[in-house]
Amino acid sequence: MAKGKKKKSQPKGKTITLKMAQNSMELTVDGKRRLNLSFQEIAAVPKCLQKLCEVDELDMSRNLIRKIPDFIDQFVGIRVLDLHSNYLEELPVTIGRLQNLLVLNLCNNRLTSLPNELGLLTKLQTLHLGLNQLDTLPASIGLLKELRHIGLSDNRFTRVPGCISRLNNLQKVNLDRNPMLTEDTASQESVMISESLYVVTESFLCEHCRKKLKNKKLEISNINKVQFIAAIVANMFLGVKW
Template structure:
């Protein structure tokens, strides 16, 4: 438990942080400071140079300091369910990161730095439950990215980087106001609520056959829509698929706003 509270939130000192460090089954040192009412990024964390994984989720943090780029040992960073509106450019210095969770914040597209493209070791990136409608063009450099969460945002078309990141195996774009690139006027005006992107190599033969005949890809295109970004078989809709491990906020309900969700978690 935290040592005390300041006027604007819980204070975490170095002693408290050290006691919260645990070894993970795979031998990494994880510091968990989740759901503690923290409003300001704890400066004492910069003295813990041997921490590999940092969990500051479910707090009330509004800004990240530029000095976050000094935490060079981090390979895993979880900041989901805070009140972040932007991410500093210095996050690009954390080039050892393999997992980054920024879901359920207040991030806008203008608040995402171009430096995200420097995180070339990323395997999983969760940007779900924010206010994004575009992604930084530099994200095309994330060659190793395998999982990408973009659910519950404001995308009306698929991000162009999806056409380049060929190692992606799981993309969650559920509950975005995506528009059909092909079809009649009515279809174009209706949002697609459940869209999951997969690569052709991960599909069984019946699913692949189904995709190739899906009307969304009929005729190819050339207008920059979904049909141009992925060939037939690379994208399909299947309501049996509900979640992807690592891409969803634990116990989250998208229909409920963030503050109400936090209150529920606290009451529990």
């Protein structure tokens, strides 16, 4: 009798003990406690990390992690959380309890959506979401009033998310390589933008760029006025009352 083929199992990943995790603790140049578990072939976040939750920075990038456990909310004082280059498909709602978080890096994962609870990270200044499978952002992102930088490159956005227009302190938005719809795509066909596309506030432009922007606004305004007057004249001939 022929032997059946063995079913391929998911890689278990490397087991991290508490002692190994303690040996991965670092002190940054500015005196912050950093737990560096990058490049460790971890497939699941070790439960023993709950005993090291008083760190300032946690780096679990470049691993095999598919899920972030709910106990992530025990890292209440954490300021930097780096989870880039894993296999994350979703985030727990408990991530919204990391009230002191300044930097959240979720690049190069498999995220298709984000929890509304991200809007609770009111101190967040940098949010990296590039290289995922996102086509929308939760409206709660508009509550991140301290956000300066948001990376959305290499996703599935067809237009600039409306919620980011509410972020008054935002300095840069990276929408590189998204299938953005252009104004002349009446058939709703998408075109891939290969060049860099950034959104910045006017105050961060140089004097030359601000002058060009002002002239462009004036040009558009004049065009609109001419079109309006032309419409009035045309309708006068047609007997339309204004």
